[in-house]
Ligand SMILES: NC(=O)C1=CN([C@@H]2O[C@H](COP(=O)(O)OP(=O)(O)OC[C@H]3O[C@@H](n4cnc5c(N)ncnc54)[C@H](O)[C@@H]3O)[C@@H](O)[C@H]2O)C=CC1
């Protein structure tokens with residue numbers, strides 16, 4: 001146990017928190033060093049194994065990050081923007097890497113995370129899967145290769161519980177398309193259309209979001225021109241792809257210089 005990396009999971013009762021507990025349990029290189037939930041959550045002070053519907057496992061759910069992170073290699077955090085922003089300096093102070101999968105951050109949230117990363121290692125990505133990070137690289141390459149008269153549209157679909165749009169992944173894909181084309185995403189983005197919108201403005205990058213049922217996460221990048229369309233697609237059929245990527249990031253972070261990294265760095269893409 002002691003020669004494996006101690007990993008703390010934040011937001012342990014959530015969809016990703018539960019998946020991370022399973023992925024860490026299956027890993028030969030990591031063990032669960034602690035679990036966190038938000039203050040006031042019904043699981044605080046309870047045994048994690050019992051809360052998950054099984055036998056007691058001796059891991060108590062805490063709402064005290066500073067204490068729980070002592071001695072841990074990393075904390076993996078798929079929660080909410082305010083929670084991740086608040087945790088970042090605490091993780092840095094504890095000497096733990098902070099792996100952030102949380103999406104829906106504002107520019108101010110991102111600036112605060114970048115600020116915290118001056119004191120330690122943060123790995124942050126809107127999507128931790130290998131497949132999506134490859135798709136990001138392909139999107140940049142295709143956008144660079146095509147003339148600007150190929151209209152770029154990013155279409156994403158997620159489950160009914162998702163609270164942010166466009167998804168973090170869609171924004172990564174849009175950013176890659178903008179970089180490939182040599183434009184600013186802030187200037188090119190068109191987010192959703194409704195009513196008399198007028199014809200499509202040349203050079204824009206459109207975003208559309210679908211929400212429904214239990215869709216785990218689907219992303220298309222469409223390059224549409226007169227006479228043809230190219231569509232790059234990723235479909236996640238199991239949340240373990242995100243959790244495995246996050247654990248890989250947590251292990252990769254060991255000994256890295258302070259700074260904010262993305263999954264392209266972790267995966268060597
Ligand atoms: N980057 C990636 O690969 C992925 C990112 N996500 C993102 O991760 C986030 C969470 O997604 P889900 O697990 O589906 O949501 P969820 O709603 O199922 O879980 C969120 C958990 O965070 C907890 N939480 C909220 N505030 C907290 C605090 N202050 N301290 C500790 N825990 C706190 C909640 O109680 C809940 O258990 C979302 O932003 C989602 O977009 C989800 C999947 C993959």
Ligand SMILES: O=C(O)C1=N[C@H](C(=O)O)C[C@H](O)C1
Nearest residue numbers: 103126127162167168169217
């Ligand atoms: O909320 C989710 O579920 C997901 N969120 C991430 C995003 O916003 O892109 C990644 C994945 O698609 C699942």
